[in-house]
Structures are given as C-alpha cells and as structure tokens.
Amino acid sequence: MTEISLSCFFIAQIRNSYNQFSILLTKGVWRMEIRRPTDSEWDAIVQNDAKHDASFFYGVSSTHIFCKVSCKSRTPKRENVHISNDSSDFVRAGYSPCKRCKPDNLLLPEKEWVHVIEEYIAHHFQLPLTLQTIADACHGSPSHVHRTVKKHTGLAPLALVQQHRIEYAKHLLSTTEWPISRVATKVGYGTTAYFITTFKKFTSCTPLQFRKEQRSHGNDLLDKR
Numbered sequence: 001m002t003e004i005s006l007s008c009f010f011i012a013q014i015r016n017s018y019n020q021f022s023i024l025l026t027k028g029v030w031r032m033e034i035r036r037p038t039d040s041e042w043d044a045i046v047q048n049d050a051k052h053d054a055s056f057f058y059g060v061s062s063t064h065i066f067c068k069v070s071c072k073s074r075t076p077k078r079e080n081v082h083i084s085n086d087s088s089d090f091v092r093a094g095y096s097p098c099k100r101c102k103p104d105n106l107l108l109p110e111k112e113w114v115h116v117i118e119e120y121i122a123h124h125f126q127l128p129l130t131l132q133t134i135a136d137a138c139h140g141s142p143s144h145v146h147r148t149v150k151k152h153t154g155l156a157p158l159a160l161v162q163q164h165r166i167e168y169a170k171h172l173l174s175t176t177e178w179p180i181s182r183v184a185t186k187v188g189y190g191t192t193a194y195f196i197t198t199f200k201k202f203t204s205c206t207p208l209q210f211r212k213e214q215r216s217h218g219n220d221l222l223d224k225r
Helices: 003-021 039-046 087-092 112-122 131-137 142-153 158-174 179-186 191-203 207-224
Strands: 023-026 029-032 057-060 065-067 079-083
Touching: 023 039, 057 087, 112 131, 112 142, 112 158, 131 142, 131 158, 142 158, 142 191, 158 179, 158 191, 158 207, 179 191, 179 207, 191 207
Parallel strands: none
Antiparallel strands: 023 029, 057 065, 057 079
C-alpha cells in the first residue's frame, strides 16, 4: 500500500471513528456525545429490555427527560430519541431524570417536574390531550401527575390545558375573522358546542360576544384618538 493510500486509509478510519463515537471536548474533558440510537438500541428501548440498562440511557428531546432502557413509559417517537452511555451527558445537556424509572437513582425535584409538565402542556394543548397522554409523555402515573401539578399550581393538569386553549382562542377571536367552528378546532376542541360551553365557563361570555366586545373596545380607542 502506498504512502498516499495509507494516509487516505487512516483519514477514513478517523472519520469513521468520529461518526461512530462523536467524541467532544467539553470543559477540558473528553466524553461521548449524545447521539442517535442504532437499530439494536432502538429495539431494546421499544422492548424495555432491562439487560441494556447498564449499557446506555435514552433521552427524549420533546420533553427533555432521560430514562433507563427498561422504563415502562410510552415508547417515544424515534426521531425524538437520543442515546448516551453516561447519564451525566444528559444532565449537562439540560435533561431531567425520569420520575418513573429514576435512571442512576436520580430523582427529579417536584417543582422541576411540574415545570416539565407545564411546558409539555403549553406546547401540545392543541392536541386531544388526556391525563393519560400527559402522564405518559412526562413519565409518571396519571394520579401522581394530577396530584403533583395541583399541589404546585392550584390547578389540575386538564384545567391547565383548558386555560391555554381559552387564551389562544381569545387571541384568534381578536385577531382573525375565522368562524367560531374553525377557532374551536384550531385550539383543540372536537366540537364547537363544547368549545362554546367551555369558553363561557372561563370568560362568562360566548366566543361571539367576546369578539364583538373586542371590536367595540377597539373602535372606542380609535374614536378617542
């Protein structure tokens, strides 16, 4: 093999090693980067295979929570999953330990967990959320999620969902000419009737009345100029 060929060979080997291990220099310490799962690692996660618990951890980018391989939480979307052999990588990246499986015996403080749940609701309230789907996404039991959120916020998780929907509905009613039915769908309600009932419960007026009042208030401001 010629000198040039050898050089090309070693360069290829170095590049391959970099892609496989993604080693970074962070704060003066070499460590493995959080990476995408291989097919075999993904299979282990889907099967909650406990024999891999000592091999690697996985984090979910949509919730910033990391877990043991054997975690019984609902299987996340593969595109949101990242892998590391060291749980401290996830901690340094701002991920929180799962409340359910307690990776490396780490326990997420209640207030931080409630923040994770609130963030999840704030980004997903337009979806057909239930207490079960919130609990699955945030790695806890429905009863524990309900109890803990209410303890720290004074509101049940689903009440927080409704709060976000109504606030967004107010914004759409004030800034668009969309029919009430379209607003209802956009903010996450399955039927217009349920949206109207819920909106009135929170605001003491119907969506149509709210829109008229906003327009009237806007016209009053223009008249005073």
